[in-house]
Each structure stands twice: as C-alpha cells, then as structure tokens.
Amino acid sequence: EAGVTQFPSHSVIEKGQTVTLRCDPISGHDNLYWYRRVMGKEIKFLLHFVKESKQDESGMPNNRFLAERTGGTYSTLKVQPAELEDSGVYFCASSPIGRAREKLFFGSGTQLSVL
Amino acid sequence: RKEVEQDPGPFNVPEGATVAFNCTYSNSASQSFFWYRQDCRKEPKLLMSVYSSGNEDGRFTAQLNRASQYISLLIRDSKLSDSATYLCVVIAGNQFYFGTGTSLTVIP
Numbered sequence: 001e002a003g004v005t006q007f008p009s010h011s012v013i014e015k016g017q018t019v020t021l022r023c024d025p026i027s028g029h030d031n032l033y034w035y036r037r038v039m040g041k042e043i044k045f046l047l048h049f050v051k052e053s054k055q056d057e058s059g060m061p062n063n064r065f066l067a068e069r070t071g072g073t074y075s076t077l078k079v080q081p082a083e084l085e086d087s088g089v090y091f092c093a094s095s096p097i098g099r100a101r102e103k104l105f106f107g108s109g110t111q112l113s114v115l
Numbered sequence: 116r117k118e119v120e121q122d123p124g125p126f127n128v129p130e131g132a133t134v135a136f137n138c139t140y141s142n143s144a145s146q147s148f149f150w151y152r153q154d155c156r157k158e159p160k161l162l163m164s165v166y167s168s169g170n171e172d173g174r175f176t177a178q179l180n181r182a183s184q185y186i187s188l189l190i191r192d193s194k195l196s197d198s199a200t201y202l203c204v205v206i207a208g209n210q211f212y213f214g215t216g217t218s219l220t221v222i223p
Binding site: 004033035040041042043044045048055056091102103104105106107108109 | 117119147149157158159160161164202206209210211212213214215216
C-alpha cells in the first residue's frame with residue numbers, strides 16, 4: 001500500500017514568488033492535515049480537511065496560504081506571494097475516519113526555502 | 116505557554132543503556148497521547164500510543180500520568196538503530212499538538 005506522498009521534496013524560491021505543494025494521502029483516508037515545521041521549532045498545525053471540506057483552518061498563518069482538496073483526494077497548498085518566514089518543512093498527514101483517525105501517517109515533507 | 120514541552124536533549128547514550136524521556140502537556144482536557152519517532156530528514160512515524168495503565172512494546176515502555184500531566188518513554192537495551200528524534204504528541208479537542216522532539220544518539 002502506498003503511503004502519503006508529497007511533491008516536491010524540496011523547493012527553493014525567491015521572495016514574492018508562488019509555490020504549490022501537493023499531497024497525496026493514503027487511499028481511503030478522509031482526514032488530511034497540513035503541518036509546518038520551522039527550524040528549531042515544533043511541528044505546527046495548519047489545517048485539516050475531511051474529504052473535500054475544510055474542517056479546521058485555524059492554523060493557517062495568513063491569506064497568502066491557500067489549501068484545496070478538490071474531489072476529496074489529493075490536496076494542494078499554495079503560498080502566494082512567498083515570504084522569508086515561510087521557509088520550513090511542510091508535512092502532510094492522513095488518517096481514516098473513526099477511532100483510527102488519531103494515528104497519523106505522514107508524508108516525507110516538502111522542504112521550502114524562500115530566499 | 117507551549118501545549119507540549121519536551122527536553123530537546125541531545126541524549127547521547129552507549130549501546131545497551133536505558134534511557135528515559137519525559138514530556139509535559141498543558142491542557143488537562145487532553146484525551147490521547149502518542150510517541151512518534153522521526154529519523155533525520157524523514158517523516159515522523161507512530162512509535163506507540165500512551166495509556167494511563169502504561170503500555171509496553173518490546174524494549175519500549177510508555178507511561179501517562181494524568182495528575183501531573185506528563186508522559187514518559189523508556190527505552191531499554193538501546194540499539195544503534197534507536198538513534199532518532201522522539202516526538203511527544205497530544206490530542207486535545209480535535210487538534211494534534213507536537214513537542215519539539217528529543218534527540219537520541221546511541222553510541223557504539
């Protein structure tokens with residue numbers, strides 16, 4: 001069974017540019033989460049989808065970040081325009097509905113560097 | 116105040132040693148607790164759930180103390196392959212909260 005996959009694994013962009021990150025969750029997992037880890041800090045929640053609906057987007061830092069999950073399958077996270085403080089590792093995680101939802105499966109992350 | 120606090124370490128221990136990590140959480144209404152392991156430049160992976168009654172998986176033992184709001188992880192007979200960062204994760208409401216992780220290096 002394929003795990004959570006993220007693309008790209010690394011992205012280096014200049015301040016002001018746009019970047020789109022993609023996450024393919026485990027097939028059948030309705031819960032999809034985006035997290036971010038800034039160097040030296042803890043992993044922090046960005047938002048949570050249940051199928052195609054945004055369940056909780058309280059962690060999104062500002063309106064430069066836009067997440068979508070059309071059709072309830074893969075998700076994209078767009079940063080436009082990128083700022084220096086957006087640098088970090090962006091993790092996607094998925095889990096099934098129900099009690100097992102508490103056990104997250106993570107992708108390997110996208111290392112974003114904004115110069 | 117952070118939701119979850121961990122000593123970042125690093126912990127450098129010889130092979131065969133026993134090592135323990137602690138983690139504290141601030142929300143007394145937290146309902147679920149986990150330890151995740153993260154290897155260098157890899158994704159976090161679930162190591163084990165943590166229950167009030169304590170649970171053991173081979174060389175790993177996890178304990179939860181709700182009264183003091185802390186979680187522990189004990190690793191016995193450390194192996195080189197145990198070298199990683201160990202993340203404490205707490206669920207409160209519908210949110211997952213992560214500690215910064217404790218770095219462990221097992222030395223030959």
